[in-house]
Amino acid sequence: MRQTILAVLSLSTLAALLTGCGGDMVLLNSKGPVAEGQSNLMMTAIYLMLLVVIPSALMALWFGWKYRASNKDADYKPTWAHSTAIEVVVWGIPVIIIGILAWLTWWGSHKYDPYRPLESENKPLTVQVIAEQFKWIFIYPEQEIATVNELRFPEKTPLSLRLTSNFTMNSFFIPALGGQIYAMAGMQTHLNLLANETSPADGYRGFSSNYSGYGFSQMHFRAYSVTDAQFAEWVDAIKAGQGTTINPKAIQKPILDQAEFAALRDGNRSKHQIEVLIANAKTPEEKAAAEAMKPYPTKPSPVMYFSTVEKGLFESVINKYMSNYHGADHSATAVEQNAPASEAHVDVEHATASQGE
Structure with a gap:
């Protein structure tokens, strides 16, 4: 239970930091139909997966609380082994979600194929x-x-x-x-x-x-x-x-x-690489060739x-x-x-x- 709580708090903190430090979340603030469609696909996939993640996190917290050692009213069933209802839920819902995600992936990969020309009245x-x-x-x-x-x-x-x-x-x-x-x-x-x-x-x-x-x-x-x-x-x-x-x-x-x-x-090499080439040069020609090299840029x-x-x-x-x-x-x-x-x-x-x- 303690590990679950820490995991939830860590993810929440990370999301808050990314939102605050990143300012404009550009992937969610699209300026064109392609980016908008891809963003919608990404968010739809996240929402579908949260249908499993959120209930699982809540149940982990609830089970930990309900079946704590100090709760004498909780059911104690040491011989319990199977529940058809639970099996249907834990297998059925993920299968449905995976099926929907598979269809979205197939549809999105064709709809937003980078090679596919965009529909517009204007000439590309x-x-x-x-x-x-x-x-x-x-x-x-x-x-x-x-x-x-x-x-x-x-x-x-x-x-x-x-x-x-x-x-x-x-x-x-x-x-x-x-x-x-x-x-x-x-x-x-x-x-x-x-x-x-x-x-x-x-x-x-x-x-x-x-x-x-x-x-x-x-x-x-x-x-x-x-x-x-x-x-x-x-x-x-x-x-x-x-x-x-x-x-x-x-x-x-x-x-x-x-x-x-x-x-x-x-440039030809990084500054460090050029210094190493100069230091390890065995002939004057090798040293001159290394000294003539330009280092990679340090600004755009x-x-x-x-x-x-x-x-x-x-x-x-x-x-x-x-x-x-x-x-x-x-x-x-x-x-x-x-x-x-x-x-x-x-x-x-x-x-x-x-x-x-």
Whole structure:
């Protein structure tokens, strides 16, 4: 009984602390239909499980009180062994709840499939996302611009994201708008989101929710849901090389090409690793190579705007990890010619995976 009371008090205290310290419980304060639906599924599952947890906790307290040693009026049945009514309750109710949860899981996994396009009167905005070493790169192929650590899109317009990674596996997550999805080298994943309203002035919080190394804690970005007019103004400003008029803290650059893309990579090793390499260097060449290394960042990369972007850059990032895939030619030229086929290949892979589910 004492352990049960302590467990209940601990959970209650933890919930209170999380609510007080977290401020806005973003997962329960959704700003889009995807996040709202996922939040409702999560809360429905919690409520169903509480149908077992709460009565069990109350009965544990009540039984401890009723059958305490000092209660001489409690029934004493040392030979009692079975009750059909109790068996029906303790097995029947959980089976029903598990059945309901199983149906909700099946329905929700199809309803909120990240690959499933969202229904809307507005044309989706396509954005290509690259998880670079401790920063996020966003390419707008239709607008022919690119950004680093900043994502802007019109409100009430479906956001069609295509994601990949240029280093280790990462997890793209904007809690206010929807669930996370992985970005992996040599692969393309899809995520469809939508914001019902404009974002606060500081935007929605976006980050990597998958540990990926020493600079992982700096891998943040801001997502802004704006009006159509504000989005068009932002795009025009970047294309004109005047993106800092919208965001004075950003860095405006002319073009994101292969050379600039390579320069965006942050560091070679952690500061500690570089110091160890220098200390353990056996030749002057090894020491010089270690001293030339850049340490991983200790703060998030600044926002950058690019007035234009090299065509096929996103596809080239995917295909450079697939150079020997089925013997195909994945050079930059082949990428531009076979882009539709690449999209079809991704859709077939996803359809196969969905059938497997």
